Amino acid sequence: xxxxxxxxxxxxxxxxxxxxxxxxxxxxxxxxxxxxxxxxxxxxxxxxxxxxxxxxxxxxxxxxxxxxxxxxxxxxxxxxxxxxxxxxxxxxxxxxxxxxxxxxxxxxxxxxxxxxxxxxxxxxxxxxxxxxxxxxxxxxxxxxxxxxxxxxxxxxxxxxxxxxxxxxxxxxxxxxxxxxxxxxxxxxxxxxxxxxxxxxxxxxxxxxxxxxxxxxxxxxxxxxxxxxxxxxxxxxxxxxxxxxxxxxxxxxxxxxxxxxxxxxxxxxxxxxxxxxxxxxxxxxxxxx
Amino acid sequence: xxxxxxxxxxxxxxxxxxxxxxxxxxxxxxxxxxxxxxxxxxxxxxxxxxxxxxxxxxxxxxxxxxxxxxxxxxxxxxxxxxxxxxxxxxxxxxxxxxxxxxxxxxxxxxxxxxxxxxxxxxxxxxxxxxxxxxxxxxxxxxxxxxxxxxxxxxxxxxxxxxxxxxxxxxxxxxxxxxxxxxxxxxxxxxxxxxxxxxxxxxxxxxxxxxxxxxxxxxxxxxxxxxxxxxxxxxxxxxxxxxxxxxxxxxxxxxxxxxxxxxxxxxxxxxxxxxxxxxxxxxxxxxxxxxxxxxxxxxxxxxxxxxxxxxxxxxxxxxxxxxxxxxxxx
Amino acid sequence: xxxxxxxxxxxxxxxxxxxxxxxxxxxxxxxxxxxxxxxxxxxxxxxxxxxxxxxxxxxxxxxxxxxxxxxxxxxxxxxxxxxxxxxxxxxxxxxxxxxxxxxxxxxxxxxxxxxxxxxxxxxxxxxxxxxxxxxxxxxxxxxxxxxxxxxxxxxxxxxxxxxxxxxxxxxxxxxxxxxxxxxxxxxxxxxxxxxxxxxxxxxxxxxxxxxxxxxxxxxxxxxxxxxxxxxxxxxxxxxxxxxxxxxxxxxxxxxxxxxxxxxxxxx
Ligand SMILES: Nc1ncnc2c1ncn2[C@@H]1O[C@H](COP(=O)(O)OP(=O)(O)OP(=O)(O)O)[C@@H](O)[C@H]1O
Ligand SMILES: [Mg+2]
Numbered sequence: 001x002x003x004x005x006x007x008x009x010x011x012x013x014x015x016x017x018x019x020x021x022x023x024x025x026x027x028x029x030x031x032x033x034x035x036x037x038x039x040x041x042x043x044x045x046x047x048x049x050x051x052x053x054x055x056x057x058x059x060x061x062x063x064x065x066x067x068x069x070x071x072x073x074x075x076x077x078x079x080x081x082x083x084x085x086x087x088x089x090x091x092x093x094x095x096x097x098x099x100x101x102x103x104x105x106x107x108x109x110x111x112x113x114x115x116x117x118x119x120x121x122x123x124x125x126x127x128x129x130x131x132x133x134x135x136x137x138x139x140x141x142x143x144x145x146x147x148x149x150x151x152x153x154x155x156x157x158x159x160x161x162x163x164x165x166x167x168x169x170x171x172x173x174x175x176x177x178x179x180x181x182x183x184x185x186x187x188x189x190x191x192x193x194x195x196x197x198x199x200x201x202x203x204x205x206x207x208x209x210x211x212x213x214x215x216x217x218x219x220x221x222x223x224x225x226x227x228x229x230x231x232x233x234x235x236x237x238x239x240x241x242x243x244x245x246x247x248x249x250x251x252x253x254x255x256x257x258x259x260x261x262x263x264x265x266x267x268x269x270x271x272x273x274x275x276x277x278x279x280x281x282x283x284x285x286x287x288x
Numbered sequence: 289x290x291x292x293x294x295x296x297x298x299x300x301x302x303x304x305x306x307x308x309x310x311x312x313x314x315x316x317x318x319x320x321x322x323x324x325x326x327x328x329x330x331x332x333x334x335x336x337x338x339x340x341x342x343x344x345x346x347x348x349x350x351x352x353x354x355x356x357x358x359x360x361x362x363x364x365x366x367x368x369x370x371x372x373x374x375x376x377x378x379x380x381x382x383x384x385x386x387x388x389x390x391x392x393x394x395x396x397x398x399x400x401x402x403x404x405x406x407x408x409x410x411x412x413x414x415x416x417x418x419x420x421x422x423x424x425x426x427x428x429x430x431x432x433x434x435x436x437x438x439x440x441x442x443x444x445x446x447x448x449x450x451x452x453x454x455x456x457x458x459x460x461x462x463x464x465x466x467x468x469x470x471x472x473x474x475x476x477x478x479x480x481x482x483x484x485x486x487x488x489x490x491x492x493x494x495x496x497x498x499x500x501x502x503x504x505x506x507x508x509x510x511x512x513x514x515x516x517x518x519x520x521x522x523x524x525x526x527x528x529x530x531x532x533x534x535x536x537x538x539x540x541x542x543x544x545x546x547x548x549x550x551x552x553x554x555x556x557x558x559x560x561x562x563x564x565x566x567x568x569x570x571x572x573x574x575x576x577x578x579x580x581x582x583x584x585x586x587x588x589x590x591x592x593x594x595x596x597x598x599x600x601x602x603x604x605x606x607x608x609x610x611x612x613x614x615x616x617x
Numbered sequence: 618x619x620x621x622x623x624x625x626x627x628x629x630x631x632x633x634x635x636x637x638x639x640x641x642x643x644x645x646x647x648x649x650x651x652x653x654x655x656x657x658x659x660x661x662x663x664x665x666x667x668x669x670x671x672x673x674x675x676x677x678x679x680x681x682x683x684x685x686x687x688x689x690x691x692x693x694x695x696x697x698x699x700x701x702x703x704x705x706x707x708x709x710x711x712x713x714x715x716x717x718x719x720x721x722x723x724x725x726x727x728x729x730x731x732x733x734x735x736x737x738x739x740x741x742x743x744x745x746x747x748x749x750x751x752x753x754x755x756x757x758x759x760x761x762x763x764x765x766x767x768x769x770x771x772x773x774x775x776x777x778x779x780x781x782x783x784x785x786x787x788x789x790x791x792x793x794x795x796x797x798x799x800x801x802x803x804x805x806x807x808x809x810x811x812x813x814x815x816x817x818x819x820x821x822x823x824x825x826x827x828x829x830x831x832x833x834x835x836x837x838x839x840x841x842x843x844x845x846x847x848x849x850x851x852x853x854x855x856x857x858x859x860x861x862x863x864x865x866x867x868x869x870x871x872x873x874x875x876x877x878x879x880x881x882x883x884x
Contacts, residue, residue, distance in 0.1 A: 035406045035410075083593065083597065086597055087596060087597065087600070090596070090600050091348075091405070092405045092406045093348070093350040093405055093406065093409065094596050094600055095406070095596075096350070096405075096406045096409050097350070097543075097547060097592055097596055098592065098593055098596040098597070100352075100540070100589075100592060101588075101589040101590065101591070101592030101593035101596065102589065102593065103589070104540070104585050104586065104588055104589030104592065105586050105589035105590060105593070106589075107582075107585070108582035108583065108585040108586045108589065109582075109586055111581065111582035112580055112581075112582050112583055112586070116581075215582075219536070223414075226410060262421075262425075264417075264421055265418055265421045265422065268414040268415075268417050268418045268421075269414075269418065271410070271411075271414045272397070272411055272414050272415065275401070275403060275407060275410065275411055275414075276397060276401045276403070475727070476727075477721050477725055477727065480710075480714065480717065480718055480721065481718065481721070483707070483709075483710060484707050484710065484718045487707035487708055487709055487710060488705045488706075488707055488708075490669070490689075490701075490705065491701065491705040491706075491707065492707075492718065493669075493688070493689040493690050493693075494667065494669075494689055494693060494698065494699055494700075494701070495690075495693060495698070495718060495719040495722065495766060495767075495769075495770055496690050496693035496694050496698075496719070496722035496770055497690055497718070497722075498688075498690045498691075499690070
């Protein structure tokens with residue numbers, strides 16, 4: 001019994017980060033209707049950046065969070081500005097293929113640069129825990145949960161309360177309308193992609209203390225974000241957060257019951273199931 | 289559009305194709321072993337690309353899961369050969385039928401729930417990865433060790449040969465067959481329906497097209513022929529492994545050629561393969577030597593980006609215009 | 618002889634009742650006009666009739682058969698075809714191929730379908746452009762193509778969603794002629810149209826939809842005098858202000874070319 005409660009608890013903690021990562025994906029989709037196939041790659045890249053800042057310069061991951069967010073922002077901004085903005089009107093399959101190209105480049109650049117092996121950052125607090133009766137909580141996971149929610153809240157306030165945020169939401173609602181009222185839609189797009197990537201960048205730092213990474217981790221991160229977003233409903237901020245918690249719990253419960261290899265089969269099956277069972281969600285994003 | 293290109297092209301086209309075919313038929317006589325095996329791969333990827341093209345190009349349902357079909361073909365024919373002694377020629381067909389059935393299942397699930405465009409890419413990827421993981425854990429089929437195909441002496445009946453000349457002709461024959469199939473499809477009712485569905489699915493439905501049935505047919509045909517390539521693969525390399533014949537990387541490999549050459553055109557996959565495959569082989573060989581595994585995939589990625597940005601219709605249409613003597617229709 | 622029987626069909630989108638218990642029937646050989654302000658639910662009704670949307674309640678019978686839950690392609694096969702308000706040509710196919718797709722519904726032979734398509738292109742006046750990609754057509758030509766394609770399915774009932782919107786008077790006159798000819802060959806026509814001149818000239822009978830409800834039905838002349846109809850188009854103020862003044866711009870008494878500029882916005 002404790003095992004299951006423990007799994008649920010772990011799931012909730014990691015689910016907060018899933019939520020943050022998926023909000024990035026959802027933002028990019030909501031505004032540009034682009035599916036960021038390189039989402040996991042961007043996350044892994046941010047983890048490497050944070051890792052090297054830690055091992056080479058001794059900067060704590062929680063400190064380098066902002067550096068990683070800014071770096072990811074620049075990467076995302078560039079991808080939109082120089083690549084996606086040129087093909088806004090081609091069929092969405094072609095846009096996906098472009099992002100697939102970006103994903104291939106990022107993943108294999110990581111592979112060539114740092115090899116295929118897993119790496120983990122050993123911080124002072126990596127292994128520290130707190131006890132809650134019979135349950136144990138890893139400190140880094142707890143911190144990650146809190147930070148992820150805080151950042152999500154920050155983003156939410158930004159989108160709701162600032163002029164730029166309102167503009168982004170306007171562009172998301174109606175591209176042509178936004179053009180009509182004279183917004184520089186392309187700039188806004190680049191900014192939004194940057195913002196979505198920044199979520200991922202921050203998340204990279206946040207999870208580094210408790211998750212090892214390798215270039216091959218990317219696909220499963222991308223996949224998890226897709227599951228979360230499709231489950232939560234594209235564009236629904238709260239929905240995506242809740243979706244993150246749900247998937248975190250499901251995965252951790254699954255890991256108790258299943259062997260680690262069949263865990264991935266479970267994830268893919270979950271993705272298919274979620275896509276099939278939520279036809280009113282994002283599938284109609286374009287063709288309606 | 290297709291049926292009505294310029295008249296000069298219509299006259300020059302068959303002559304060019306016939307000439308090229310003659311050159312290729314004689315190629316093993318004047319090419320060394322290295323170039324012959326490169327050409328085998330060119331044909332192999334042109335073939336799989338053409339299979340993909342039927343679903344992804346003409347019907348516009350872009351799949352990132354074709355490795356599943358190829359892998360099923362490879363594993364079925366190999367297993368039937370090793371454990372039941374069945375000739376790969378029949379095993380090939382059995383694999384094709386299995387793959388077609390799987391294609392129907394995947395297609396039904398996707399189309400029934402209106403999964404289109406980017407989401408179709410995602411769902412096909414998910415299905416293929418499930419098969420990839422299953423194969424890795426299926427010990428009876430070699431699991432993560434892969435399967436070695438025993439060589440039992442050169443024989444046409446077993447599709448096992450010494451040297452690569454005979455494989456060359458098998459691969460060429462496969463390519464010719466699939467090209468004829470695609471050509472027949474282009475001129476058929478089903479083919480026109482598929483293109484109409486790609487262009488506007490709702491408009492097609494309004495005009496009486498049973499889009500579900502057409503898309504399922506395209507998926508089944510595409511899956512069937514892709515599986516044949518899997519059987520060829522295992523007989524040519526004598527070794528199959530889930531990370532080779534069921535991996536996403538292979539799915540990317542399969543769709544890259546038609547995209548580069550021109551999806552939804554007859555010669556797109558072939559042109560794409562002639563451009564890309566030698567390049568890929570060179571870079572693969574070169575970069576694995578340097579211990580730079582993955583570099584060829586960076587090149588793939590850059591190519592994909594470049595093609596989407598600069599040749600979203602592929603390069604074949606440009607070549608066709610050249611052949612037609614610049615007088616476009 | 619009733620060809621289409623619609624009974625209490627309803628559809629809502631979230632809180633919006635887009636089509637509200639609409640019932641009517643259509644006789645064989647008739648031309649029925651369907652009018653109503655923007656957002657009245659006309660296109661939604663078309664979508665319900667042709668199987669693109671499922672009604673929440675109600676029944677639809679076409680030539681005696683219940684078609685309420687049939688998919689669009691099956692309905693088309695039974696002889697009921699619709700065009701789209703926003704034209705949807707197959708852009709990368711040639712004009713001829715566009716029509717061949719539709720003609721293949723009644724034959725499996727490419728050559729026969731092609732012959733038939735050529736005839737229809739001559740009929741709608743696009744024969745000179747038959748080998749060009751549909752993407753290169755102008756809007757009026759695209760509308761002709763939309764009509765030709767629909768006719769190629771050999772319908773018994775032709776449903777046109779604003780085929781004349783955005784055309785010049787000369788162009789829409791040509792369309793009037795075409796539709797009349799089609800009707801004279803025995804095809805029943807259901808026509809959504811904002812161009813009142815066309816509705817008045819063509820329709821034997823007119824239905825008026827407002828906020829999803831059928832508010833009037835009758836001869837064109839009677840409908841434009843109906844108080845509720847005038848209110849629907851011009852707002853209550855106008856109706857109470859008295860009569861529809863002759864020669865005054867604005868529907869329903871007058872032709873409008875652009876449906877975007879119809880009455881509700883003019884208040
Ligand atoms: N798929 C949909 N989802 C939600 N609301 C819809 C949908 N389709 C139509 N509506 C709404 O239903 C109402 C009726 O729309 P409809 O397109 O049927 O009107 P219409 O009479 O054809 O108008 P118009 O003259 O502008 O073409 C409108 O308020 C519209 O916004
Ligand atoms: Mg309408």
